[in-house]
Amino acid sequence: MTTRDTVLEVDGLSVGFGPQAPNALPPVIEDVSFSVRRGEIVCLVGESSSGKSVTSLALMGLLPPSARITGEIMLHGREAGEPSLDLLQLSRRARNRIRGHRISMVFQDPMNCLDPIFSIGNQLVEILRWHNALSRVEAWRQGIGYLHAVGINQPDVCMKRMPHELSGGMRQRVMIAMALAGKPELLIADEPTTALDVTVQAQVLDLLLRLRTQTGMSVIFITHNLAVASRIADRIIVMYAGQIVENSSAESFFTRPAMPYSRALLDALPTVDMIRQGQKRLKTISGNVPGLAERPAGCRFFPRCVHGVAAMCDSGSPVLQSAGADHLVRCRRWEEISA
Numbered sequence: 001m002t003t004r005d006t007v008l009e010v011d012g013l014s015v016g017f018g019p020q021a022p023n024a025l026p027p028v029i030e031d032v033s034f035s036v037r038r039g040e041i042v043c044l045v046g047e048s049s050s051g052k053s054v055t056s057l058a059l060m061g062l063l064p065p066s067a068r069i070t071g072e073i074m075l076h077g078r079e080a081g082e083p084s085l086d087l088l089q090l091s092r093r094a095r096n097r098i099r100g101h102r103i104s105m106v107f108q109d110p111m112n113c114l115d116p117i118f119s120i121g122n123q124l125v126e127i128l129r130w131h132n133a134l135s136r137v138e139a140w141r142q143g144i145g146y147l148h149a150v151g152i153n154q155p156d157v158c159m160k161r162m163p164h165e166l167s168g169g170m171r172q173r174v175m176i177a178m179a180l181a182g183k184p185e186l187l188i189a190d191e192p193t194t195a196l197d198v199t200v201q202a203q204v205l206d207l208l209l210r211l212r213t214q215t216g217m218s219v220i221f222i223t224h225n226l227a228v229a230s231r232i233a234d235r236i237i238v239m240y241a242g243q244i245v246e247n248s249s250a251e252s253f254f255t256r257p258a259m260p261y262s263r264a265l266l267d268a269l270p271t272v273d274m275i276r277q278g279q280k281r282l283k284t285i286s287g288n289v290p291g292l293a294e295r296p297a298g299c300r301f302f303p304r305c306v307h308g309v310a311a312m313c314d315s316g317s318p319v320l321q322s323a324g325a326d327h328l329v330r331c332r333r334w335e336e337i338s339a
């Protein structure tokens with residue numbers, strides 16, 4: 001159900017690359033549908049190549065023009081009477097106005113996004129003035145405020161620094177400050193802590209939790225690491241080989257994971273006992289995410305699934321079905337396996 005409590009609704013989103021029909025390759029992501037509530041932190045998880053980044057780039061309108069995109073991405077208005085926008089139908093100009101203002105993105109490697117020849121202050125001022133009619137002096141003052149909000153000590157000093165003079169954790173905070181400068185309703189963060197050491201990673205996660213509480217913004221947080229997701233998620237969406245295979249409240253997901261793939265990901269996490277005993281070998285999921293050309297006709301996880309049963313699992317793609325309140329799973333055997 002759509003309400004003003006829903007900020008984003010993605011329906012049947014598919015993205016393909018490469019030649020057009022009749023030589024078209026299968027879509028990289030297929031029939032991706034989910035919604036994000038206001039103030040909700042949704043973690044999109046899955047191994048590398050499962051389609052997480054393609055999904056986020058589609059939401060941001062940052063896929064190359066040659067991408068074949070179908071489906072609907074509805075951005076709902078905050079106020080009564082404010083129209084909902086289908087982002088895929090907007091002109092490039094209208095899309096640019098939304099980017100950074102209503103939806104912002106933070107990437108894994110801030111160095112690729114910061115301009116190496118301008119100071120942090122200059123870049124922050126430019127973004128603030130792009131979104132608001134501000135004098136340079138006022139934008140500089142607000143820039144200091146944003147750096148302070150993301151926990152940077154001596155923000156006035158940081159404003160004068162060049163990107164290469166900052167640590168990785170500081171740069172990631174600066175990127176978050178820049179993303180916040182447009183006061184977005186939705187922040188998309190693609191592996192924002194993957195390159196950081198664990199202490200700094202924990203600080204950035206705490207920062208996102210605090211900012212969500214302070215601003216009420218929603219967050220789509222992309223990570224391949226379920227331990228990271230467990231620290232901040234209200235909702236977990238698991239992707240595998242271009243499809244959503246589980247979508248659940250975090251509470252239900254971590255107490256009753258229903259999809260064998262999710263269970264295998266959780267089993268692969270190190271436990272406190274393993275860490276204490278210095279055990280180095282973690283359980284791994286055998287095999288790899290299938291490439292586009294190798295995707296099985298039935299359940300895409302079948303070749304790696306310890307619960308797979310031929311004839312039941314290897315023909316026709318399973319649909320997403322209910323596995324309890326606010327919990328969807330794409331598995332034909334979830335009930336038997338969970339019993």
Ligand SMILES: Nc1ncnc2c1ncn2[C@@H]1O[C@H](COP(=O)(O)OP(=O)(O)O)[C@@H](O)[C@H]1O
Nearest residue numbers: 017028046047048049050051052053054055064
């Ligand atoms: N611009 C592109 N052109 C062709 N294939 C792409 C492009 N971007 C991503 N892909 C393919 O889409 C699949 C999903 O990629 P991605 O969304 O980056 O995965 P994840 O972020 O989950 O690691 C991969 O197989 C990748 O090679």
Ligand code: SF4
Nearest residue numbers: 299305308313331332
């Ligand atoms: S449908 Fe079958 S192969 Fe796929 S996850 Fe469920 S049990 Fe495993």
Ligand SMILES: [Mg+2]
Nearest residue numbers: 052053054190
């Ligand atoms: Mg990615």
